[in-house]
Amino acid sequence: MKSLFSKMWLWLTLISVNGVSSLVYQHTTFQRHLxxxxxxxxxxxxxxxVSTAQACVIKCHNHPSCESLVYDKVSFQCSLFEGKNIGEKITSSQVYNQVSTKTVHQNIIAHANNLCNGDSPGYFYNESVPVCYKIDTQPRxxxxAVMFCGESGGHLLRIDTEIKQKFVESVNLETTSSIFKYRIDGKKNNTVWTFSNNQPIKRFYWYPGEPADNISSIGLRVGYGGKWDDVQPSVLHGCICEKDIKFN
Incomplete structure (x- = not known):
């Protein structure tokens, strides 16, 4: 019998050489064996x-050569091994975990950029938010628009944090001959606003006077400085897509 659990530990090391910064990302998965x-x-x-089994797991995570560990819950002894074998049979007070996978990315920003736009042209990664996004001016x-974003594995931009709202306020949205609004995620059912993942919208960033027309979807209007406008689902607008990226 064995149980599987994953310990994701974001190990961020800032390296500065001639003004160039790099973030190291490491993800380790451990499997418990009885x-x-x-x-x-x-x-x-x-x-x-060490005081806890988790602290022992972290020590193994931080040692590149660690392939397994034994933690004693009575003596608090943490022992790291280079192979899968251990010296003695474990007791009822000990926990044995084995490294099943270990992934290291020397530059997490470059890796995130590749995940963002590697197979999806037009997407950009902003590490300060962070967000992987694409602005499209084609009227839809x-x-x-939902189908268009979904074709690249994304969805309409979901403004669910203050920092993401600040980000769209800094984006320069352009008026074209056919559009001056860009769709983002959000829909009203009766009186309740939700995102497409069925999570309720808890914070709203409406432009003063909006929503004005009792309309059931949300957009960003050029000239509103990133604040929200209610828009018709049946009217042609541009859209902003977002793609969720995973580092494991």
Missing amino acids: NPVHDNRTSPFFSST LMDD
Whole structure:
């Protein structure tokens, strides 16, 4: 019998060389085994006392050569091993975890950019939010805009944080011969506003005087400085897509 759990530890190391910064990302998955192989010729390459099993997992995560660990819940001893075998049979007070996968990206920003636009032309990654987004000026109805964003694995931009709202306020949206509004995620059912993932919208950033027309979807209007406007689902507008990226 074994149980699987994942420990995602964002290890951020800032390296500055001639003004160039790089962030290191490391993701480790551990698998717990109840009856690991033991060999009395095997000894840990590192051993120390730590207060919790999680702290022992973090030590293994931070050691590139660590492939398994034993944590004793009585003595608080944390032992790290370079292989999958351990020196002695584990007792009922000990926990054994084995590294199942370890992923390292030396430059998380470059990796995020690649995940954002590698197979989806037109997307840009803004690391300060962070958000992977695309602004499209092609006029579309609401359903068509949702389908368009979905074709690249995305959805309409979901403004669910203050920092994301500040971001759209800094974006220069352009008027074209056919549009001056850009659709974002949000729909009203009766009196309740929700995102497309069915989560309720808790904070609103309407332009003064909006919503004015009891309309059921949301857009950003050129000249409103990123504040919200209610827009008709059946009227042609541009759209802003967002793609959720995962680092594992």
